Amino acid sequence: MQTQNTPPKLLDQVRERIRVKHYSIRTEKQYVQWIKRFILFHGKRHPQEMGVSEVEAFLTHLAVEGKVSASTQNQALSSLLFLYKEVLLIDLPWLNNVVRAKQPQRLPNVLTRTEVRAVLVRMSGIHGLMANLLYGTGMRLIECVRLRVKDVDFERGEILIRDGKGAKDRVTVLPDSLLDAMHAQLALHRQWYEQDLALGKINVWLPDALAVKYPNASREWGWQYVFAAKIYSVDPRGKTEHRHHVEEKQVQRYVKKAALATNIAKSISPHTLRHSFATHMLQAGYDIRMVQELLGHSDVATTMIYTHVLNKGGKDVISPLDQF
Structure with missing residues (x-):
């Protein structure tokens, strides 16, 4: 049970910050989901103890092992950047070494x-x-x-x-x-x-x-x-x-x-x-x-x-x- 002097849990802090920024409920759900997956991927370590190398490892795993689309990987990246910059107040340098999922060049499907x-x-x-x-x-x-x-x-x-x-x-x-x-x-x-x-x-x-x-x-x-x-x-x-x-x-x-x-x-x-x-x-x-x-x-x-x-x-x- 959370008392008045107990700091809010990390995911509650994320939700609170998202609402302050007036993001949509859909964005809130997606960001929380990706942050959860990031924490579980690294054995439930607190993100405060992790940094660029752990973020790169997670995103590279999504691209190589998970074979996710480029848009999905970018969504995960946005979620983690929001976590570090807006919640933990840690400004990560540009993640140059992340293996990015290839963006397919497809024509839209059109009906007559x-x-x-x-x-x-x-x-x-x-x-x-x-x-x-x-x-x-x-x-x-x-x-x-x-x-x-x-x-x-x-x-x-x-x-x-x-x-x-x-x-x-x-x-x-x-x-x-x-x-x-x-x-x-x-x-x-x-x-x-x-x-x-x-x-x-x-x-x-x-x-x-x-x-x-x-x-x-x-x-x-x-x-x-x-x-x-x-x-x-x-x-x-x-x-x-x-x-x-x-x-x-x-x-x-x-x-x-x-x-x-x-x-x-x-x-x-x-x-x-x-x-x-x-x-x-x-x-x-x-x-x-x-x-x-x-x-x-x-x-x-x-x-x-x-x-x-x-x-x-x-x-x-x-x-x-x-x-x-």
Whole structure:
């Protein structure tokens, strides 16, 4: 039992520092998990007793023995750098000797318009609406599930995406064909909202320190999630029970089920719909800078990958076999 004079445990210190920095709950879980694995890898030694060589050994093990992806290894590295710099206040020198997992150079998996239609027609309800939004707006899945009521502008035909990747806001299009479905979804959620308000379970999660700055905002209609979950859940931080947003895994599962029903041989996920949106926008003749803004890419070079998809084989190339 921890007394008033007992210093908090290391992982509790990590969680506290992450919350001070206003990192997301997902980042908190991932960082804590990697720090645990690091400690267990070195026989439960305290990180205070370890340094660069132990960090390098762990990351090299992940790359060589664990064969993890480059992004996974970088996530582990970020977790350990956060531990030493932000919690233990030890500034490690640049880890030049770490064996880094090779970053694969792959083209995004893209569906044709016919294939997209085949997937979407096999989906219905809230998950079908979300899948249509992913393709119709180019949103990431996490941006879709976190969409707030106040950020849907029916009059302007726009969706304001708050705190996207890189903590950036951007605007994307609200498809005309989804207006009725979006109105119906908000009408249903409004009924839930009134019920939750009566039960005192309307305290929706707010980002950063907004809950402190605007104490009543969490109960306002505009801050509610567009795609709210049917059942209540307990906030792992505040321990309060309220209605959170639909889980990403649910959407992934329904998209996968619909994709299997089409018998399309390609690997299909919710993110495939975002890739398809970008490619089809470029095919339709839209400027790449506009597509870059809609997708929220910091560098146009990231958006350029879709031009490679357009130029890869297909109708623009005649095989020598067909030239006899």
